[in-house]
Amino acid sequence: MKGGGFKVKGRELTFLLIVLVCITIIMLAWERTPLLSASLPVIRTYSVCNYAKGKWVVDDSLPLYSGFECKQWLASGWACRLMQRTDFSYEKIRWEPKDCKMKRFKGDEFLKRMHGKTLAFVGDSLGRQQFQSLMCMITGGLERNDVLDVGDEYGFTAPENGRPSGWAYRFPTTNTTVLYYWSSCLCDVEPINTEDPDTYYAMHLDRPPSFLRENLHRIHVLVLNTGHHWNRGKLNANRWVMYVGGVKNTNKRLIAMGDAKNFTIHSIVSWVDSQLPKNPQLQAFYRSLSPRHFFGGEWNTGGSCDNMTPMSIGKELVEEESSDYSARSAVQGTGVKILDITSLSQLRDEGHISKYSLTAAPGVQDCLHWCLPGVPDSWNEILFAQIN
Numbered sequence: 001m002k003g004g005g006f007k008v009k010g011r012e013l014t015f016l017l018i019v020l021v022c023i024t025i026i027m028l029a030w031e032r033t034p035l036l037s038a039s040l041p042v043i044r045t046y047s048v049c050n051y052a053k054g055k056w057v058v059d060d061s062l063p064l065y066s067g068f069e070c071k072q073w074l075a076s077g078w079a080c081r082l083m084q085r086t087d088f089s090y091e092k093i094r095w096e097p098k099d100c101k102m103k104r105f106k107g108d109e110f111l112k113r114m115h116g117k118t119l120a121f122v123g124d125s126l127g128r129q130q131f132q133s134l135m136c137m138i139t140g141g142l143e144r145n146d147v148l149d150v151g152d153e154y155g156f157t158a159p160e161n162g163r164p165s166g167w168a169y170r171f172p173t174t175n176t177t178v179l180y181y182w183s184s185c186l187c188d189v190e191p192i193n194t195e196d197p198d199t200y201y202a203m204h205l206d207r208p209p210s211f212l213r214e215n216l217h218r219i220h221v222l223v224l225n226t227g228h229h230w231n232r233g234k235l236n237a238n239r240w241v242m243y244v245g246g247v248k249n250t251n252k253r254l255i256a257m258g259d260a261k262n263f264t265i266h267s268i269v270s271w272v273d274s275q276l277p278k279n280p281q282l283q284a285f286y287r288s289l290s291p292r293h294f295f296g297g298e299w300n301t302g303g304s305c306d307n308m309t310p311m312s313i314g315k316e317l318v319e320e321e322s323s324d325y326s327a328r329s330a331v332q333g334t335g336v337k338i339l340d341i342t343s344l345s346q347l348r349d350e351g352h353i354s355k356y357s358l359t360a361a362p363g364v365q366d367c368l369h370w371c372l373p374g375v376p377d378s379w380n381e382i383l384f385a386q387i388n
Helices: 002-032 034-038 107-113 125-139 210-218 232-238 257-278 325-331 342-346 375-386
Strands: 054-058 093-097 118-123 166-171 176-182 188-191 201-204 221-224 240-244 283-287 337-339 352-354 366-370
Touching (some): 107 125, 125 366, 283 375, 342 375
Antiparallel strands (some): 352 366
Protein backbone atom coordinates (compact mmCIF):
# COMPACT_ATOMS: atom_id res chain seq x y z
CA MET A 1 0.00 0.00 0.00
CA LYS A 2 2.81 2.41 0.84
CA GLY A 3 4.60 1.61 -2.43
CA GLY A 4 1.43 2.27 -4.43
CA GLY A 5 0.98 5.65 -2.70
CA PHE A 6 4.62 6.57 -3.45
CA LYS A 7 4.17 5.77 -7.18
CA VAL A 8 1.13 8.07 -7.41
CA LYS A 9 3.07 10.93 -5.84
CA GLY A 10 5.98 10.27 -8.13
CA ARG A 11 3.81 10.52 -11.21
CA GLU A 12 2.35 13.80 -9.91
CA LEU A 13 5.83 15.15 -9.34
CA THR A 14 6.93 14.13 -12.84
CA PHE A 15 3.87 15.85 -14.31
CA LEU A 16 4.60 19.08 -12.41
CA LEU A 17 8.19 19.07 -13.65
CA ILE A 18 6.99 18.68 -17.26
CA VAL A 19 4.54 21.59 -16.81
CA LEU A 20 7.28 23.83 -15.37
CA VAL A 21 9.63 23.01 -18.25
CA CYS A 22 6.90 23.81 -20.79
CA ILE A 23 6.12 27.15 -19.13
CA THR A 24 9.82 28.05 -19.14
CA ILE A 25 10.12 27.25 -22.86
CA ILE A 26 7.00 29.32 -23.65
CA MET A 27 8.28 32.31 -21.67
CA LEU A 28 11.65 32.21 -23.45
CA ALA A 29 9.92 31.99 -26.82
CA TRP A 30 7.65 34.88 -25.87
CA GLU A 31 10.58 37.14 -25.02
CA ARG A 32 12.39 36.30 -28.28
CA THR A 33 9.29 36.64 -30.48
CA PRO A 34 7.91 40.20 -30.22
CA LEU A 35 5.43 39.59 -33.00
CA LEU A 36 3.75 36.99 -30.81
CA SER A 37 3.16 39.43 -28.00
CA ALA A 38 2.24 42.24 -30.36
CA SER A 39 -0.49 40.14 -31.96
CA LEU A 40 -2.32 39.61 -28.66
CA PRO A 41 -4.84 42.16 -27.31
CA VAL A 42 -3.51 44.63 -24.76
CA ILE A 43 -5.60 44.98 -21.61
CA ARG A 44 -5.59 48.50 -20.22
CA THR A 45 -7.02 49.74 -16.96
CA TYR A 46 -8.48 53.19 -16.64
CA SER A 47 -9.01 55.18 -13.47
CA VAL A 48 -12.10 57.39 -13.27
CA CYS A 49 -11.61 60.69 -11.53
CA ASN A 50 -13.82 61.48 -8.57
CA TYR A 51 -14.00 65.23 -9.00
CA ALA A 52 -15.96 65.58 -5.77
CA LYS A 53 -13.02 64.42 -3.67
CA GLY A 54 -10.45 67.12 -3.08
CA LYS A 55 -10.02 70.47 -1.37
CA TRP A 56 -10.67 74.17 -1.68
CA VAL A 57 -7.57 76.26 -2.29
CA VAL A 58 -6.89 79.99 -2.50
CA ASP A 59 -6.25 81.18 -6.07
CA ASP A 60 -5.44 84.85 -6.61
CA SER A 61 -6.02 84.51 -10.37
CA LEU A 62 -9.76 84.25 -9.71
CA PRO A 63 -12.49 85.21 -10.38
CA LEU A 64 -12.93 84.26 -14.03
CA TYR A 65 -15.20 87.27 -14.59
CA SER A 66 -16.25 90.44 -12.81
CA GLY A 67 -19.50 90.74 -10.91
CA PHE A 68 -19.49 94.42 -11.87
CA GLU A 69 -19.20 93.78 -15.60
CA CYS A 70 -21.22 90.66 -16.38
CA LYS A 71 -24.52 92.53 -16.53
CA GLN A 72 -25.56 91.06 -19.88
CA TRP A 73 -26.02 87.57 -18.39
CA LEU A 74 -25.98 87.94 -14.61
CA ALA A 75 -29.08 88.89 -12.63
CA SER A 76 -28.38 91.87 -10.36
CA GLY A 77 -29.92 89.99 -7.45
CA TRP A 78 -27.06 87.48 -7.59
CA ALA A 79 -24.18 89.87 -8.27
CA CYS A 80 -22.94 90.52 -4.75
CA ARG A 81 -20.46 93.12 -6.05
CA LEU A 82 -23.51 95.32 -6.67
CA MET A 83 -24.69 94.92 -3.08
CA GLN A 84 -23.43 96.27 0.25
CA ARG A 85 -21.21 93.30 0.95
CA THR A 86 -17.59 94.39 1.53
CA ASP A 87 -15.71 91.07 1.82
CA PHE A 88 -15.13 89.24 -1.47
CA SER A 89 -12.53 86.66 -0.47
CA TYR A 90 -15.04 83.96 -1.45
CA GLU A 91 -14.35 84.85 -5.11
CA LYS A 92 -10.76 83.60 -4.90
CA ILE A 93 -11.39 80.02 -3.82
CA ARG A 94 -10.92 77.20 -6.34
CA TRP A 95 -11.87 73.53 -6.09
CA GLU A 96 -8.92 71.17 -6.61
CA PRO A 97 -9.71 67.45 -7.11
CA LYS A 98 -7.37 65.08 -5.30
CA ASP A 99 -6.64 62.27 -7.73
CA CYS A 100 -6.72 63.96 -11.12
CA LYS A 101 -5.89 67.11 -12.98
CA MET A 102 -8.75 69.46 -13.77
CA LYS A 103 -7.93 71.85 -16.61
CA ARG A 104 -8.59 75.50 -15.99
CA PHE A 105 -11.73 76.75 -17.67
CA LYS A 106 -11.25 78.88 -20.76
CA GLY A 107 -14.16 80.25 -22.72
CA ASP A 108 -12.60 79.68 -26.14
CA GLU A 109 -11.77 76.07 -25.28
CA PHE A 110 -15.33 75.50 -24.10
CA LEU A 111 -16.73 76.84 -27.37
CA LYS A 112 -14.26 74.77 -29.39
CA ARG A 113 -15.25 71.60 -27.54
CA MET A 114 -18.93 72.46 -27.93
CA HIS A 115 -18.68 73.37 -31.63
CA GLY A 116 -22.08 72.88 -33.25
CA LYS A 117 -23.55 71.60 -29.98
CA THR A 118 -26.15 72.59 -27.40
CA LEU A 119 -25.81 72.53 -23.63
CA ALA A 120 -29.05 72.67 -21.64
CA PHE A 121 -29.64 73.27 -17.96
CA VAL A 122 -33.07 72.09 -16.82
CA GLY A 123 -34.06 72.67 -13.22
CA ASP A 124 -34.82 75.23 -10.54
CA SER A 125 -33.31 78.62 -9.67
CA LEU A 126 -30.01 76.98 -8.66
CA GLY A 127 -29.88 75.59 -12.20
CA ARG A 128 -30.47 79.10 -13.47
CA GLN A 129 -27.56 80.30 -11.34
CA GLN A 130 -25.32 77.67 -12.89
CA PHE A 131 -26.50 78.75 -16.35
CA GLN A 132 -25.76 82.43 -15.70
CA SER A 133 -22.41 81.51 -14.17
CA LEU A 134 -21.45 79.60 -17.33
CA MET A 135 -22.47 82.45 -19.62
CA CYS A 136 -20.26 84.82 -17.62
CA MET A 137 -17.40 82.30 -17.66
CA ILE A 138 -17.57 81.79 -21.44
CA THR A 139 -17.57 85.52 -22.16
CA GLY A 140 -15.26 86.54 -19.34
CA GLY A 141 -18.10 88.73 -18.17
CA LEU A 142 -17.70 91.06 -21.15
CA GLU A 143 -20.43 92.46 -23.37
CA ARG A 144 -20.95 90.30 -26.45
CA ASN A 145 -23.21 91.86 -29.05
CA ASP A 146 -22.54 89.00 -31.46
CA VAL A 147 -24.23 86.43 -29.21
CA LEU A 148 -27.73 85.66 -30.48
CA ASP A 149 -30.85 85.32 -28.37
CA VAL A 150 -32.51 82.19 -29.79
CA GLY A 151 -35.11 81.67 -27.08
CA ASP A 152 -37.94 81.78 -29.61
CA GLU A 153 -36.57 78.60 -31.22
CA TYR A 154 -37.40 76.81 -27.96
CA GLY A 155 -40.66 78.58 -27.18
CA PHE A 156 -39.13 80.85 -24.53
CA THR A 157 -41.50 83.77 -24.91
CA ALA A 158 -42.20 86.02 -21.93
CA PRO A 159 -45.84 86.16 -20.84
CA GLU A 160 -47.36 89.54 -20.10
CA ASN A 161 -46.08 90.81 -16.72
CA GLY A 162 -43.89 87.75 -16.31
CA ARG A 163 -40.63 86.16 -17.29
CA PRO A 164 -40.06 83.46 -19.91
CA SER A 165 -39.82 79.79 -19.08
CA GLY A 166 -36.20 79.83 -20.20
CA TRP A 167 -33.34 81.56 -21.98
CA ALA A 168 -31.21 80.38 -24.91
CA TYR A 169 -28.12 82.04 -26.40
CA ARG A 170 -26.02 81.05 -29.40
CA PHE A 171 -22.38 81.86 -30.10
CA PRO A 172 -22.34 82.16 -33.91
CA THR A 173 -18.59 81.66 -34.33
CA THR A 174 -18.90 78.03 -33.22
CA ASN A 175 -22.68 77.55 -33.48
CA THR A 176 -22.74 76.73 -29.75
CA THR A 177 -26.02 77.11 -27.87
CA VAL A 178 -26.32 77.39 -24.09
CA LEU A 179 -29.82 77.38 -22.61
CA TYR A 180 -31.77 77.13 -19.40
CA TYR A 181 -35.32 75.83 -18.98
CA TRP A 182 -37.18 76.35 -15.72
CA SER A 183 -38.56 73.09 -14.34
CA SER A 184 -38.29 73.26 -10.57
CA CYS A 185 -39.51 69.70 -9.95
CA LEU A 186 -38.33 68.00 -13.17
CA CYS A 187 -41.78 66.69 -14.02
CA ASP A 188 -44.49 67.64 -16.47
CA VAL A 189 -46.89 70.28 -15.17
CA GLU A 190 -50.14 71.09 -16.97
CA PRO A 191 -53.39 72.86 -16.06
CA ILE A 192 -56.19 70.59 -14.92
CA ASN A 193 -58.86 72.91 -16.35
CA THR A 194 -57.59 75.09 -19.18
CA GLU A 195 -60.77 77.22 -19.12
CA ASP A 196 -60.41 78.18 -15.47
CA PRO A 197 -57.90 81.02 -14.79
CA ASP A 198 -57.63 79.83 -11.18
CA THR A 199 -57.16 76.19 -12.09
CA TYR A 200 -54.98 73.78 -10.21
CA TYR A 201 -52.10 72.10 -12.03
CA ALA A 202 -51.29 68.43 -12.37
CA MET A 203 -47.63 67.67 -11.67
CA HIS A 204 -47.02 64.29 -13.26
CA LEU A 205 -44.31 62.74 -11.11
CA ASP A 206 -43.67 59.95 -13.64
CA ARG A 207 -43.66 62.11 -16.76
CA PRO A 208 -40.69 64.21 -17.95
CA PRO A 209 -41.24 67.90 -18.76
CA SER A 210 -42.72 68.42 -22.21
CA PHE A 211 -39.71 70.60 -23.08
CA LEU A 212 -37.42 67.57 -22.79
CA ARG A 213 -39.74 65.27 -24.68
CA GLU A 214 -39.84 67.76 -27.55
CA ASN A 215 -36.20 68.90 -27.57
CA LEU A 216 -33.99 66.12 -26.25
CA HIS A 217 -32.83 65.23 -29.77
CA ARG A 218 -31.37 68.75 -30.13
CA ILE A 219 -29.32 68.61 -26.92
CA HIS A 220 -25.74 67.35 -26.62
CA VAL A 221 -25.05 68.04 -22.94
CA LEU A 222 -27.91 67.97 -20.44
CA VAL A 223 -27.67 69.03 -16.77
CA LEU A 224 -30.70 68.29 -14.58
CA ASN A 225 -31.37 69.40 -11.02
CA THR A 226 -34.18 69.73 -8.50
CA GLY A 227 -34.58 69.81 -4.74
CA HIS A 228 -35.66 72.95 -2.93
CA HIS A 229 -39.18 73.28 -4.32
CA TRP A 230 -40.26 70.01 -2.76
CA ASN A 231 -42.24 71.39 0.17
CA ARG A 232 -45.93 71.86 0.86
CA GLY A 233 -45.67 75.63 0.92
CA LYS A 234 -44.33 75.79 -2.65
CA LEU A 235 -46.81 73.24 -4.00
CA ASN A 236 -49.80 74.93 -2.35
CA ALA A 237 -48.70 78.38 -3.56
CA ASN A 238 -48.39 77.05 -7.14
CA ARG A 239 -51.68 75.10 -6.84
CA TRP A 240 -49.86 71.93 -7.87
CA VAL A 241 -51.43 68.50 -7.31
CA MET A 242 -49.42 65.28 -7.57
CA TYR A 243 -50.41 62.89 -10.35
CA VAL A 244 -49.07 59.41 -11.15
CA GLY A 245 -50.12 57.32 -14.14
CA GLY A 246 -52.25 60.18 -15.46
CA VAL A 247 -54.49 60.34 -12.37
CA LYS A 248 -54.38 62.05 -9.00
CA ASN A 249 -51.94 60.26 -6.72
CA THR A 250 -53.43 57.85 -4.19
CA ASN A 251 -50.20 56.09 -3.28
CA LYS A 252 -49.61 56.76 0.41
CA ARG A 253 -45.89 56.12 -0.07
CA LEU A 254 -45.67 59.30 -2.16
CA ILE A 255 -47.51 61.60 0.24
CA ALA A 256 -44.29 62.57 2.03
CA MET A 257 -42.37 65.24 0.13
CA GLY A 258 -39.05 63.42 0.38
CA ASP A 259 -40.52 60.23 -1.08
CA ALA A 260 -42.25 62.11 -3.90
CA LYS A 261 -39.04 63.93 -4.75
CA ASN A 262 -37.02 60.72 -4.73
CA PHE A 263 -39.60 58.99 -6.94
CA THR A 264 -39.51 61.86 -9.45
CA ILE A 265 -35.71 62.00 -9.58
CA HIS A 266 -35.55 58.27 -10.27
CA SER A 267 -38.30 58.65 -12.87
CA ILE A 268 -36.61 61.44 -14.86
CA VAL A 269 -33.18 59.79 -14.71
CA SER A 270 -34.67 56.48 -15.84
CA TRP A 271 -36.46 58.19 -18.73
CA VAL A 272 -33.32 60.01 -19.90
CA ASP A 273 -31.37 56.76 -19.66
CA SER A 274 -33.99 55.04 -21.85
CA GLN A 275 -33.54 57.78 -24.47
CA LEU A 276 -29.75 57.51 -24.72
CA PRO A 277 -29.76 54.77 -27.41
CA LYS A 278 -31.97 57.01 -29.58
CA ASN A 279 -29.77 60.04 -28.89
CA PRO A 280 -26.15 58.88 -29.14
CA GLN A 281 -25.00 62.52 -29.22
CA LEU A 282 -26.24 63.10 -25.66
CA GLN A 283 -24.17 63.34 -22.47
CA ALA A 284 -26.54 63.55 -19.51
CA PHE A 285 -25.76 64.68 -15.96
CA TYR A 286 -27.87 64.87 -12.83
CA ARG A 287 -26.49 67.59 -10.57
CA SER A 288 -26.70 66.75 -6.89
CA LEU A 289 -28.38 69.00 -4.34
CA SER A 290 -26.98 72.46 -3.68
CA PRO A 291 -26.88 72.79 0.13
CA ARG A 292 -28.56 75.48 2.20
CA HIS A 293 -26.85 77.11 5.19
CA PHE A 294 -29.57 78.52 7.41
CA PHE A 295 -28.39 78.66 11.01
CA GLY A 296 -30.72 79.38 13.93
CA GLY A 297 -33.91 79.00 11.93
CA GLU A 298 -35.37 78.79 8.44
CA TRP A 299 -35.52 81.51 5.80
CA ASN A 300 -38.76 82.86 7.32
CA THR A 301 -37.96 82.28 11.00
CA GLY A 302 -34.74 84.22 11.43
CA GLY A 303 -32.31 81.76 9.87
CA SER A 304 -28.98 83.36 8.95
CA CYS A 305 -25.63 82.73 7.28
CA ASP A 306 -23.46 85.58 8.56
CA ASN A 307 -20.07 83.89 8.24
CA MET A 308 -17.81 85.70 5.76
CA THR A 309 -14.64 83.64 6.26
CA PRO A 310 -13.94 81.01 3.54
CA MET A 311 -13.31 77.41 4.59
CA SER A 312 -13.97 78.12 8.26
CA ILE A 313 -15.90 74.85 8.55
CA GLY A 314 -13.38 72.80 6.55
CA LYS A 315 -11.74 72.69 3.16
CA GLU A 316 -11.11 69.04 2.24
CA LEU A 317 -13.26 66.03 1.33
CA VAL A 318 -12.15 62.40 1.22
CA GLU A 319 -15.53 60.65 0.83
CA GLU A 320 -15.85 58.32 -2.14
CA GLU A 321 -19.64 58.57 -2.50
CA SER A 322 -22.00 61.49 -2.90
CA SER A 323 -23.79 62.63 0.24
CA ASP A 324 -26.92 63.15 -1.89
CA TYR A 325 -28.48 59.70 -1.66
CA SER A 326 -31.35 60.44 -4.08
CA ALA A 327 -28.96 61.54 -6.82
CA ARG A 328 -26.47 58.76 -6.17
CA SER A 329 -29.04 55.97 -6.18
CA ALA A 330 -30.94 57.36 -9.18
CA VAL A 331 -27.96 57.36 -11.56
CA GLN A 332 -26.57 54.03 -10.38
CA GLY A 333 -26.55 51.53 -13.22
CA THR A 334 -27.62 54.12 -15.81
CA GLY A 335 -25.84 56.08 -18.52
CA VAL A 336 -26.61 59.32 -16.67
CA LYS A 337 -23.64 60.69 -14.71
CA ILE A 338 -23.80 62.45 -11.39
CA LEU A 339 -22.43 65.98 -11.20
CA ASP A 340 -21.66 65.76 -7.51
CA ILE A 341 -21.39 69.18 -5.89
CA THR A 342 -23.20 68.70 -2.56
CA SER A 343 -20.46 68.05 -0.02
CA LEU A 344 -17.90 70.38 -1.58
CA SER A 345 -20.48 73.18 -1.59
CA GLN A 346 -21.41 72.35 2.00
CA LEU A 347 -18.00 73.69 3.03
CA ARG A 348 -18.73 77.12 1.51
CA ASP A 349 -21.32 78.69 3.80
CA GLU A 350 -19.66 82.10 3.37
CA GLY A 351 -20.53 82.16 -0.34
CA HIS A 352 -24.27 82.83 -0.04
CA ILE A 353 -26.02 86.14 -0.69
CA SER A 354 -26.87 86.23 3.02
CA LYS A 355 -28.29 89.51 4.41
CA TYR A 356 -27.17 91.50 1.35
CA SER A 357 -30.09 90.47 -0.86
CA LEU A 358 -31.57 93.36 -2.84
CA THR A 359 -35.10 91.96 -2.73
CA ALA A 360 -35.48 90.21 0.63
CA ALA A 361 -37.72 91.60 3.35
CA PRO A 362 -35.98 93.09 6.42
CA GLY A 363 -34.55 90.35 8.61
CA VAL A 364 -34.76 87.71 5.89
CA GLN A 365 -31.49 86.25 4.58
CA ASP A 366 -30.80 84.28 1.41
CA CYS A 367 -28.74 81.30 2.52
CA LEU A 368 -29.82 79.22 -0.48
CA HIS A 369 -28.60 81.11 -3.54
CA TRP A 370 -24.94 81.92 -4.14
CA CYS A 371 -23.05 85.11 -4.86
CA LEU A 372 -21.74 85.21 -8.42
CA PRO A 373 -18.87 84.95 -9.20
CA GLY A 374 -18.70 82.17 -6.66
CA VAL A 375 -19.33 78.53 -5.88
CA PRO A 376 -21.41 77.66 -9.02
CA ASP A 377 -18.35 78.58 -11.12
CA SER A 378 -16.65 75.52 -9.64
CA TRP A 379 -19.63 73.37 -10.55
CA ASN A 380 -19.13 74.46 -14.16
CA GLU A 381 -15.40 73.74 -14.03
CA ILE A 382 -16.19 70.20 -12.88
CA LEU A 383 -18.83 69.90 -15.63
CA PHE A 384 -16.39 71.18 -18.28
CA ALA A 385 -13.82 68.58 -17.19
CA GLN A 386 -16.33 65.79 -17.99
CA ILE A 387 -17.70 67.04 -21.32
CA ASN A 388 -16.41 65.05 -24.29
